[in-house]
Amino acid sequence: MTDKNTFPEKADFQDPIKTPGRLRQSMGTAHGTVLLSAERLSFAFTPGTPVLRDVSLHLKGGTSVGLLGANGAGKTTLLGALTGTLRGTTGGSVRLDVGGLPARRAIGFATQAIALYPVLTVEENVGHLARLLLGRGEAKAAIERTLEEFALGPIARTRVHHLSGGQRRLVHLAASFVHAPPIRLLDEPTVALDFEARQLVVRRVRAWREEGAAVLVTAHYPEDIEELSTELVLLRDGKTRDLGALGTVLSSQARTLSLRGARPVSPPADASWELTLATSSLEEVRSKLGEVPSDVHLSELRLSGNRLRDILLRDPSLSAFARESEGP
Ligand SMILES: Nc1ncnc2c1ncn2[C@@H]1O[C@H](COP(=O)(O)OP(=O)(O)OP(=O)(O)O)[C@@H](O)[C@H]1O
Numbered sequence: 450m451t452d453k454n455t456f457p458e459k460a461d462f463q464d465p466i467k468t469p470g471r472l473r474q475s476m477g478t479a480h481g482t483v484l485l486s487a488e489r490l491s492f493a494f495t496p497g498t499p500v501l502r503d504v505s506l507h508l509k510g511g512t513s514v515g516l517l518g519a520n521g522a523g524k525t526t527l528l529g530a531l532t533g534t535l536r537g538t539t540g541g542s543v544r545l546d547v548g549g550l551p552a553r554r555a556i557g558f559a560t561q562a563i564a565l566y567p568v569l570t571v572e573e574n575v576g577h578l579a580r581l582l583l584g585r586g587e588a589k590a591a592i593e594r595t596l597e598e599f600a601l602g603p604i605a606r607t608r609v610h611h612l613s614g615g616q617r618r619l620v621h622l623a624a625s626f627v628h629a630p631p632i633r634l635l636d637e638p639t640v641a642l643d644f645e646a647r648q649l650v651v652r653r654v655r656a657w658r659e660e661g662a663a664v665l666v667t668a669h670y671p672e673d674i675e676e677l678s679t680e681l682v683l684l685r686d687g688k689t690r691d692l693g694a695l696g697t698v699l700s701s702q703a704r705t706l707s708l709r710g711a712r713p714v715s716p717p718a719d720a721s722w723e724l725t726l727a728t729s730s731l732e733e734v735r736s737k738l739g740e741v742p743s744d745v746h747l748s749e750l751r752l753s754g755n756r757l758r759d760i761l762l763r764d765p766s767l768s769a770f771a772r773e774s775e776g777p
Pocket residue numbers: 494495500518519520521522523524525526527
């Protein structure tokens with residue numbers, strides 16, 4: 450069953466918003482179901498200079514899409530265009546299949562900029578959004594659940610202006626998803642977080658996925674995208690390219706073998722050397738070692754006085770891939 454609505458509904462937002470085309474809603478929030486699809490979405494802040502052109506994107510329940518793209522590629526713009534919160538020229542369509550939920554209940558958007566009331570406490574900030582989005586009846590339980598999920602109990606009564614940058618980021622994330630929306634957009638959620646808080650966010654995103662939510666996330670570091678995503682999409686030249694499952698992208702990347710050592714030239718000085726080989730298997734490592742110049746060939750290391758300091762075999766990672774795909 451499909452209801453047709455313009456997107457977003459005017460009454461859902463306080464600011465007047467240009468609508469990115471048409472939105473239709475129908476039933477279905479199971480794992481693997483497409484909850485949000487954007488087709489031929491375009492957006493320009495100023496006419497004639499499009500940031501997004503013909504973007505297509507599908508967010509499925511139970512998956513988390515990592516959005517890769519260089520600085521200025523338009524990642525933040527895309528998230529804003531999906532939620533209809535940008536002013537500019539738009540085209541194309543965004544469709545939600547979320548069992549008839551209105552857009553503001555269906556989508557949670559943790560923006561890059563932290564949006565909190567500094568003079569209110571953590572609990573008051575989270576509660577304010579809960580009451581706006583859910584109403585008083587449902588708000589109490591949602592506030593309690595959210596404070597617990599983000600481990601905010603100890604600072605619940607602290608005013609936001611007394612918090613650190615990382616604590617504010619966590620509160621901002623908590624408040625953004627207090628209404629447990631099936632679609633969750635996170636723009637650089639790991640900024641300013643220490644290791645423990647970052648792990649908390651990674652655990653939360655994984656839990657949301659397991660519960661069937663569809664997640665779209667941006668991050669500046671490939672390691673973060675790797676931990677937060679199951680699928681990858683690249684945004685480049687205003688267009689998206691679906692890269693497929695994270696595991697598939699990683700398995701197409703090479704392992705790296707680094708050898709570091711030193712060759713005494715005129716003691717006590719050492720001539721340090723480092724050699725990095727990209728390889729996909731240990732067999733390949735063995736064959737590639739045959740290509741190494743003889744003065745650093747493993748079998749000759751001892752004979753020529755080389756000292757091997759360390760050997761490091763790194764698994765494939767998204768870093769090299771991201772550098773290649775985001776580059777000029
Ligand atoms: N409010 C705005 N008005 C005009 N142009 C804008 C506005 N916001 C962003 N832009 C431009 O749109 C383009 C995309 O910016 P956007 O912030 O979406 O990129 P991004 O991929 O999120 O970058 P980053 O990784 O640096 O956060 C940039 O050229 C930017 O200058």
